[in-house]
Amino acid sequence: MSGQRVDVKVVMLGKEYVGKTSLVERYVHDRFLVGPYQNTIGAAFVAKVMSVGDRTVTLGIWDTAGSERYEAMSRIYYRGAKAAIVCYDLTDSSSFERAKFWVKELRSLEEGCQIYLCGTKSDLLEEDRRRRRVDFHDVQDYADNIKAQLFETSSKTGQSVDELFQKVAEDYVSVAAFQVMTGLE
Numbered sequence: 001m002s003g004q005r006v007d008v009k010v011v012m013l014g015k016e017y018v019g020k021t022s023l024v025e026r027y028v029h030d031r032f033l034v035g036p037y038q039n040t041i042g043a044a045f046v047a048k049v050m051s052v053g054d055r056t057v058t059l060g061i062w063d064t065a066g067s068e069r070y071e072a073m074s075r076i077y078y079r080g081a082k083a084a085i086v087c088y089d090l091t092d093s094s095s096f097e098r099a100k101f102w103v104k105e106l107r108s109l110e111e112g113c114q115i116y117l118c119g120t121k122s123d124l125l126e127e128d129r130r131r132r133r134v135d136f137h138d139v140q141d142y143a144d145n146i147k148a149q150l151f152e153t154s155s156k157t158g159q160s161v162d163e164l165f166q167k168v169a170e171d172y173v174s175v176a177a178f179q180v181m182t183g184l185e
């Protein structure tokens with residue numbers, strides 16, 4: 001696979017208002033939009049080209065709408081995804097319940113999809129720790145159980161955002177390399 005171009009389909013899932021669009025915006029354009037919240041309708045697509053070692057990786061990111069109204073549509077977008085970033089808001093426990101719903105779906109319908117749990121809005125906890133509603137260790141145990149990776153990010157400050165997407169790409173490249181080596185491709 002040396003020097004080869006790799007395309008990876010990534011899907012963003014999670015309850016409305018958890019910050020999926022903001023995460024993509026921070027990663028792709030390195031900015032945080034302030035102003036009135038605008039919910040995503042259906043889904044939005046954006047591609048970002050990056051490097052993993054000597055490989056060029058294009059992440060094709062589907063940012064789905066979190067509103068339950070669009071639930072059926074989100075299923076269309078996660079089909080065939082190699083990675084899912086399942087987001088929850090660190091200050092909203094109901095958003096973590098919703099994240100578990102998506103994990104269950106992915107585990108039963110998209111076995112080849114690697115899951116990344118992403119607790120968002122960590123900057124709000126820096127301001128006031130009492131705002132945390134989802135315990136880090138509980139989620140880490142859950143992540144270990146489902147063989148997912150866990151990140152806590154802030155699109156406002158940029159904390160751990162690049163690291164998250166870089167890990168998605170690196171994991172995909174190493175899995176793909178392993179499949180080539182073992183003839184599983």
Ligand SMILES: Nc1nc2c(ncn2[C@@H]2O[C@H](COP(=O)(O)OP(=O)(O)OP(=O)(O)O)[C@@H](O)[C@H]2O)c(=O)[nH]1
Pocket residue numbers: 014015016017018019020021022023033034036037038039040041064065066067120121122123124153154155156157
């Ligand atoms: N403080 C803070 N606010 C954030 C962060 N990320 C998102 N927000 C705010 O949370 C609100 C929702 O963010 P969006 O990115 O639109 O959420 P979404 O998950 O894409 O929402 P849907 O499109 O409805 O699914 C907006 O007002 C954002 O400004 C963050 O890291 N920190």
